Amino acid sequence: xxxxxxxxxxxxxxxxxxxxxxxxxxxxxxxxxxxxxxxxxxxxxxxxxxxxxxxxxxxxxxxxxxxxxxxxxxxxxxxxxxxxxxxxxxxxxxxxxxxxxxxxxxxxxxxxxxxxxxxxxxxxxxxxxxxxxxxxxxxxxxxxxxxxxxxxxxxxxxxxxxxxxxxxxxxxxxxxxxxxxxxxxxxxxxxxxxxxxxxxxxxxxxxxxxxxxxxxxxxxxxxxxxxxxxxxxxxxxxxxxxxxxxxxxxxxxxxxxxxxxxxxxxxxxxxxxxxxxxxxxxxxxxxxxxxxxxxxxxxxxxxxxxxxxxxxxxxxxxxxxxxxxxxxxxxxxxxxxxxxxxxxxxxxxxxxxxxxxxxxxxxxxxxxxxxxxxxxxxxxxxxxxxxxxxxxxxx
Numbered sequence: 435x436x437x438x439x440x441x442x443x444x445x446x447x448x449x450x451x452x453x454x455x456x457x458x459x460x461x462x463x464x465x466x467x468x469x470x471x472x473x474x475x476x477x478x479x480x481x482x483x484x485x486x487x488x489x490x491x492x493x494x495x496x497x498x499x500x501x502x503x504x505x506x507x508x509x510x511x512x513x514x515x516x517x518x519x520x521x522x523x524x525x526x527x528x529x530x531x532x533x534x535x536x537x538x539x540x541x542x543x544x545x546x547x548x549x550x551x552x553x554x555x556x557x558x559x560x561x562x563x564x565x566x567x568x569x570x571x572x573x574x575x576x577x578x579x580x581x582x583x584x585x586x587x588x589x590x591x592x593x594x595x596x597x598x599x600x601x602x603x604x605x606x607x608x609x610x611x612x613x614x615x616x617x618x619x620x621x622x623x624x625x626x627x628x629x630x631x632x633x634x635x636x637x638x639x640x641x642x643x644x645x646x647x648x649x650x651x652x653x654x655x656x657x658x659x660x661x662x663x664x665x666x667x668x669x670x671x672x673x674x675x676x677x678x679x680x681x682x683x684x685x686x687x688x689x690x691x692x693x694x695x696x697x698x699x700x701x702x703x704x705x706x707x708x709x710x711x712x713x714x715x716x717x718x719x720x721x722x723x724x725x726x727x728x729x730x731x732x733x734x735x736x737x738x739x740x741x742x743x744x745x746x747x748x749x750x751x752x753x754x755x756x757x758x759x760x761x762x763x764x765x766x767x768x769x770x771x772x773x774x775x776x777x778x779x780x781x782x783x784x785x786x787x788x789x790x791x792x793x794x795x796x797x798x799x800x801x802x803x804x805x806x807x808x809x810x811x812x813x814x815x816x817x818x819x820x821x822x823x824x825x826x827x828x829x
Contacts, residue, residue, distance in 0.1 A: 504531040507659050507691035513562035515548050522548040524714035537705035538695040541807050545714040546695035550663050554584050567658045583652030587664040589644055593637040597628055597647050601654055608655040622650040626680050642673035662694035678704055697807060699795040710802055717802040729793040729801050732770030735762040737787040744783040759806050
């Protein structure tokens with residue numbers, strides 16, 4: 435049974451434990467975040483940006499069992515964010531119904547973290563609008579903060595405090611009534627398997643334990659929307675699996691909407707719906723299964739004695755567009771296993787190895803963007819270096 439805490443509790447600036455470095459390049463000062471800071475005025479910076487990129491694909495409306503559309507937890511319209519000449523977010527539109535687990539899938543540098551910072555009031559959009567839990571992110575910042583929980587990509591725990599002390603400090607910042615703190619703290623720490631370690635210093639926790647404590651902290655004030663920014667980045671596969679077990683249990687026990695960013699394809703499978711973002715634009719939104727079905731072809735990868743000649747021959751003799759992805763000649767065909775014998779018989783270039791796979795989310799990403807997410811990581815890293823260089827030059 436869900437426990438509802440002080441959504442409208444006194445504690446105007448609920449994201450009080452945000453570290454100074456978590457704001458987007460100085461858009462929001464650390465003290466502003468800690469103290470609430472919003473004065474109710476429109477704080478949107480900049481003007482509309484014409485031609486800010488292709489608008490998002492829209493999915494069919496999500497409906498409840500009685501055919502009615504559920505309330506909207508997050509609504510984004512025409513959102514853009516520029517850092518100098520860098521267009522981090524380029525005119526995106528989407529809605530997240532209440533109770534959904536919504537994934538934002540894309541490589542590093544695609545605009546995922548920038549979007550989540552705008553939705554959490556840690557960065558101001560250049561143009562467009564966004565509402566979270568019914569509140570506008572630029573004019574009702576304090577109300578947004580009271581209704582959200584946030585787990586950052588980088589840890590923001592106080593290592594010299596115990597797990598329990600970290601949570602009590604967070605409860606004070608959010609104005610949780612003192613009588614509700616102890617039972618709620620026990621509930622969320624038991625949920626993530628840390629109640630027995632509540633009095634241990636955080637510096638003695640493993641990386642996975644710290645991640646679980648941050649999730650517990652984000653839930654302490656019973657938010658309506660929980661934001662998870664790359665919740666398992668840097669963790670080993672076993673710990674990643676464990677974290678997702680806790681997240682899935684959370685969905686079963688709490689009345690909450692989850693918005694998460696990730697560049698791990700397997701993690702996106704846990705989501706009710708996902709949006710694929712690339713170069714600041716949303717290129718597809720749907721359920722994981724529907725997106726994979728939209729590809730409709732198998733992925734074939736071959737290693738040959740002459741990849742360039744193989745790509746040319748595939749195009750000339752088979753009418754297939756192929757390219758190098760992840761170090762192999764890669765292309766998509768219907769009924770890939772049936773095509774392979776034809777390939778061996780008709781390709782003059784010697785084939786050294788071949789693999790065939792059913793459509794995955796990586797194939798979906800490649801279908802919509804022209805590259806795999808691993809290939810996109812490299813270009814995303816270049817964009818991040820440009821952004822860092824811009825910030826350093828501004829100082």
